[in-house]
Amino acid sequence: MFFDPHVHTEGLGLSELRKMRESGVTHLCSLYFYPIKPLFPQTLIDGFRKLKEFESFRCSLVDLDMIPAVGIHPRCIPPDYKTVLEHLEANEWTAFGEIGLEVASKEEIEVFSGHLMIAMEKDLPCIIHTPGRNKREITMKTLEILSKLNFPPEIALIDHVNFENLDLVADGGYWVGLTVQQGKLTREEAVKIVEEIGEEKCILNSDVGFGENILTTVPETAKMLGKSAKKVCFENAKKFLGV
Amino acid sequence: MFFDPHVHTEGLGLSELRKMRESGVTHLCSLYFYPIKPLFPQTLIDGFRKLKEFESFRCSLVDLDMIPAVGIHPRCIPPDYKTVLEHLEANEWTAFGEIGLEVASKEEIEVFSGHLMIAMEKDLPCIIHTPGRNKREITMKTLEILSKLNFPPEIALIDHVNFENLDLVADGGYWVGLTVQQGKLTREEAVKIVEEIGEEKCILNSDVGFGENILTTVPETAKMLGKSAKKVCFENAKKFLGV
Numbered sequence: 345m346f347f348d349p350h351v352h353t354e355g356l357g358l359s360e361l362r363k364m365r366e367s368g369v370t371h372l373c374s375l376y377f378y379p380i381k382p383l384f385p386q387t388l389i390d391g392f393r394k395l396k397e398f399e400s401f402r403c404s405l406v407d408l409d410m411i412p413a414v415g416i417h418p419r420c421i422p423p424d425y426k427t428v429l430e431h432l433e434a435n436e437w438t439a440f441g442e443i444g445l446e447v448a449s450k451e452e453i454e455v456f457s458g459h460l461m462i463a464m465e466k467d468l469p470c471i472i473h474t475p476g477r478n479k480r481e482i483t484m485k486t487l488e489i490l491s492k493l494n495f496p497p498e499i500a501l502i503d504h505v506n507f508e509n510l511d512l513v514a515d516g517g518y519w520v521g522l523t524v525q526q527g528k529l530t531r532e533e534a535v536k537i538v539e540e541i542g543e544e545k546c547i548l549n550s551d552v553g554f555g556e557n558i559l560t561t562v563p564e565t566a567k568m569l570g571k572s573a574k575k576v577c578f579e580n581a582k583k584f585l586g587v
Numbered sequence: 588m589f590f591d592p593h594v595h596t597e598g599l600g601l602s603e604l605r606k607m608r609e610s611g612v613t614h615l616c617s618l619y620f621y622p623i624k625p626l627f628p629q630t631l632i633d634g635f636r637k638l639k640e641f642e643s644f645r646c647s648l649v650d651l652d653m654i655p656a657v658g659i660h661p662r663c664i665p666p667d668y669k670t671v672l673e674h675l676e677a678n679e680w681t682a683f684g685e686i687g688l689e690v691a692s693k694e695e696i697e698v699f700s701g702h703l704m705i706a707m708e709k710d711l712p713c714i715i716h717t718p719g720r721n722k723r724e725i726t727m728k729t730l731e732i733l734s735k736l737n738f739p740p741e742i743a744l745i746d747h748v749n750f751e752n753l754d755l756v757a758d759g760g761y762w763v764g765l766t767v768q769q770g771k772l773t774r775e776e777a778v779k780i781v782e783e784i785g786e787e788k789c790i791l792n793s794d795v796g797f798g799e800n801i802l803t804t805v806p807e808t809a810k811m812l813g814k815s816a817k818k819v820c821f822e823n824a825k826k827f828l829g830v
Contacts, residue, residue: 555601
């Protein structure tokens with residue numbers, strides 16, 4: 345049994361979801377992401393419902409237990425995003441994601457902070473993106489925002505951590521998201537990080553979705569993690585997401 | 588080389604699109620469909636752009652030549668759908684689909700007729716759904732609407748034709764869409780229809796998308812069609828879509 349807590353099921357076909365299930369993934373968290381910049385906040389409001397209702401249903405067809413995570417990804421902030429934040433505040437959710445900063449513009453910071461304040465009020469776990477570019481600098485900005493808000497680290501997963509920002513994230517007591525994917529971490533690097541900082545806070549994920557995907561990255565890396573796999577590939581994600 | 592002119596690429600992952608390409612499908616038409624009832628017309632307006640921009644890009648990654656078709660499917664008519672029709676009228680498109688009637692409610696008829704009038708004005712090919720339930724009755728209603736508008740049959744593909752409505756569609760001079768899929772036509776039935784009415788107006792398709800899919804249905808049925816495959820699985824779709 346594996347838990348892949350960072351997947352964009354909307355980019356995957358049913359046979360791909362089945363392939364994940366057959367590889368041993370039993371639970372996943374599907375994160376909202378719109379692959380072009382939306383022109384309307386309504387697109388996201390309908391999209392969150394599509395994720396909660398239709399994507400959960402599609403996952404259930406192949407016996408995957410799916411947790412939906414909603415929110416505005418920094419690369420798809422619509423005009424009048426306050427409408428989306430009001431919608432998030434007014435309704436019930438299980439988790440927020442993918443949220444965070446990409447370039448740390450004023451708008452991104454406002455949107456990200458808006459989610460965090462709602463998450464604190466509702467006690468919602470947040471899956472927080474860190475970008476490929478300027479990772480260290482943007483991670484520092486991200487942690488600064490969390491710190492200023494006194495955001496509880498136990499409901500914050502800082503994702504796509506690598507050797508550029510590992511020390512920053514590990515020191516703060518946050519969940520450390522390790523994304524094994526082309527352009528992010530290799531399996532070997534993920535194993536090395538777990539060895540370095542211990543298994544208690546590490547959560548492995550695939551970030552599979554709209555692009556080229558290695559669907560079975562969590563079970564494959566689990567094999568290399570040995571004893572640590574139980575926590576890093578299942579229990580920690582369950583605990584973080586409160587399932 | 589095969590042309591699959593009824594696909595919902597938004598329900599397919601990249602490895603599935605690649606599998607289609609490897610089976611010999613070189614061209615496809617991707618039709619807009621939102622798998623829950625949208626609450627906002629804006630969702631469709633953003634969705635059409637996602638289909639035109641992002642889905643075309645995703646198809647190009649696996650060397651698939653994709654024609655986007657947009658419009659309001661009868662099962663996903665949003666409130667204030669006139670906003671969507673105005674958007675369709677004000678912009679440039681290649682094809683309309685998936686449009687048509689599901690239960691032939693007053694609202695469905697208004698939405699369908701709205702698309703047809705814009706299509707006539709812009710000379711756009713239309714891929715027109717016929718439902719599983721009451722297929723003969725709803726097809727009669729569909730053809731009545733087309734006929735009243737003097738809609739040019741050469742830009743109308745009546746889709747999901749089977750033995751229940753074949754005579755109605757064939758007699759009208761419309762393109763006859765043959766969907767080989769579980770719950771629609773078997774390969775043998777599709778071949779039988781082509782033998783019965785000739786290859787000139789038949790267009791084979793898979794309707795693959797969000798559900799259980801046989802991705803290679805067009806190439807597989809082509810093998811059974813012999814000499815007719817050239818027209819039914821490629822040339823007719825090309826002619827209809829004006830590519």
